[in-house]
Amino acid sequence: MTFNSAALLAFITALIWKVLGALALWIIARWLINFAINQLRKLSVHRNLDATLTRYGLSILNITLNILLVIGILGYFGIQTTTFAALFAATGVAIGLAWSGLLANLAAGVFLIILQPFKVGDFIQAGGEIGTVTEIGLFATTINTMDNIQTIVGNNKILSDNIQNFSHNAYRRVEL
Structure with missing residues (x-):
């Protein structure tokens, strides 16, 4: 087995560029998510929406957007994300079945x-x-x-x- 330093250097350079691209995507997307959440929070205060409902809705939106961001970055690295989507769906169904009474109280609330x-x-x-x-x-x-x-x-x-x-x-x- 021969050692090819040019191929290794090209691989490391490409990997560094991918990591820097993913880091830039993470920073920009997190800034956009925080900006959108803050704008929606200001809008809800301006519209006199219920504080509890607003906090709950913004929390769900923040978590959902962060999960989509992580899945997007994994897809950027070439990792198959359909498995993660199926895993999240199965987890959601399992949690929903386990917490059906709690979720009924939440929906009623x-x-x-x-x-x-x-x-x-x-x-x-x-x-x-x-x-x-x-x-x-x-x-x-x-x-x-x-x-x-x-x-x-x-x-x-x-x-x-x-x-x-x-x-x-x-x-x-x-x-x-």
């Missing part, structure tokens, strides 16, 4: 934030509990009951049941 049948400080009856809402989270809602007990109710239970908001209207009719 997003709907509670978007539809806003009640807000923090309202006196409601929902999910089998009666009390004042102290926090609306993505997975659960915290209610202080009339006997001052903090109760955390899953958002899926709240959304799948009737919701009575006693604070919504300025006046209530009471017949004696």
Whole structure:
């Protein structure tokens, strides 16, 4: 086996250029992702969108764009990325099946934030509990009951049941 220094030098030079190209692609793409996320954050503040929903959406967008960037850089190096796409899809399905109850609470939490049948400080009856809402989270809602007990109710239970908001209207009719 003979040692060819010209071929080795050409290989190393090509590899260095590929690594520098990938590094430049990483830096430019990360800057563009951060710029886009910051612009969307400013737009959501300007439009008075819900902070929890905005933070959740921007986090998902950031993670998705970073995964696509890594897959793109791997493709730039000539690595087959279809295997990674299938792996990500299978992982998503497995996580979805394992966390189906948690994802149901998450989806219900997003709907509670978007539809806003009640807000923090309202006196409601929902999910089998009666009390004042102290926090609306993505997975659960915290209610202080009339006997001052903090109760955390899953958002899926709240959304799948009737919701009575006693604070919504300025006046209530009471017949004696």
